[in-house]
Amino acid sequence: MYVIAGLGNPGPRYANTRHNVGFMTIDTLAQKKQIQVAKSEHQGLTGTFRAGGERVMLVKPQTYMNESGKCVGELVRFYKVDLDHLIVIYDDIDLDPGHLRIRKKGGPGTHNGMKSVVSALGSGDFPRIRIGVGAQPPEWDLADYVLQNLSGEVQETIMKAVDQAAEAAEMVVTSGIDLTMNRMNRH
Numbered sequence: 001m002y003v004i005a006g007l008g009n010p011g012p013r014y015a016n017t018r019h020n021v022g023f024m025t026i027d028t029l030a031q032k033k034q035i036q037v038a039k040s041e042h043q044g045l046t047g048t049f050r051a052g053g054e055r056v057m058l059v060k061p062q063t064y065m066n067e068s069g070k071c072v073g074e075l076v077r078f079y080k081v082d083l084d085h086l087i088v089i090y091d092d093i094d095l096d097p098g099h100l101r102i103r104k105k106g107g108p109g110t111h112n113g114m115k116s117v118v119s120a121l122g123s124g125d126f127p128r129i130r131i132g133v134g135a136q137p138p139e140w141d142l143a144d145y146v147l148q149n150l151s152g153e154v155q156e157t158i159m160k161a162v163d164q165a166a167e168a169a170e171m172v173v174t175s176g177i178d179l180t181m182n183r184m185n186r187h
Contacts, residue, residue, distance in 0.1 A: 002051075003081050004029065004169045005044075005059040007068045007090040007113040009147075016155075018133035019065060019146040021162055022089040022113075025131070026058045028166040042074035052174035068113040069120030076121060084177070086126040087169050088117055091146065095132025098157035100164055102129050102172075102181045127177050129168055131161050 006022030014020050030037045030047055037047035037058050044061045057079070061071035076086055084104075090113055095101055105125040108114035118124045134154070136145030150158060164184065171180040 001055045001057065001079055001081055002085045002087065002173050003057045003059055003072075003075055003079070004087045004089065004173075005061065005068070005072050005075075005117075007065060007088065007117075008060065009065050010060070010062045014147065016149045017147050018091050018093075018150065018158070021091045021131040021133065021158060021165070023060050024159070024162045025089045025129075025165045025169065026060050028162055029169060030058055032166065042071055042078060044071035044075065046075075051170055054173055056170075056173055065113040065116075067116055069116035069118070072117045073120030083121065083123060083126040086121075087129065087172055088114065088126065089129045089131065089165055089169060090114060091133045092130035093133055093135050093142070093146070095130060095134075097132055097134040097154055098161040099132035100129060100161055100168060100184055101132070102168055102177070102184050103127065104177050104181070127172055129165050131158070131165050133158060 006026035008020035008023030033049040035047045035049050037045050039046045043063050044059045046057050046059050048057045061068045063070045107124050108118045168184045
């Protein structure tokens with residue numbers, strides 16, 4: 001079994017923000033697979049499908065970003081998911097808008113949602129897909145920047161990356177992390 005967790009904040013106020021690209025990726029995958037991510041369990045919303053002979057659970061934690069680990073940790077333990085079968089998708093201000101970076105494992109960096117996940121799991125040894133949203137302008141507060149609604153060209157660029165991230169997440173399940181990194185880490 002694989003768990004693909006997209007990090008974000010619940011509710012319409014946050015739906016179209018940089019900080020919700022993880023949720024957007026889960027929504028894109030769910031639409032592609034024609035499933036609902038609506039089952040409430042372990043402080044998250046889930047939906048499942050099959051890919052490459054594997055059961056895949058899509059997850060949108062409902063704990064708010066900074067406590068994402070509560071949901072992800074509970075699901076991983078409850079379903080006894082190996083960490084190399086957990087894929088976490090989230091926004092990254094250190095990457096230009098629209099760029100993807102896929103890694104086998106690593107630290108949380110400065111991302112509070114990832115800090116929560118790594119802390120809850122006691123390890124950073126799981127694949128992750130980072131979606132570039134660009135750095136905030138110097139005069140902006142980081143929280144205001146990542147929680148600003150997307151529009152125009154930036155939104156278009158980021159939504160293309162969301163589509164690529166959905167493709168990459170499924171490719172990790174069907175073809176493995178190494179092949180996915182080789183194909184998708186182009187920028």
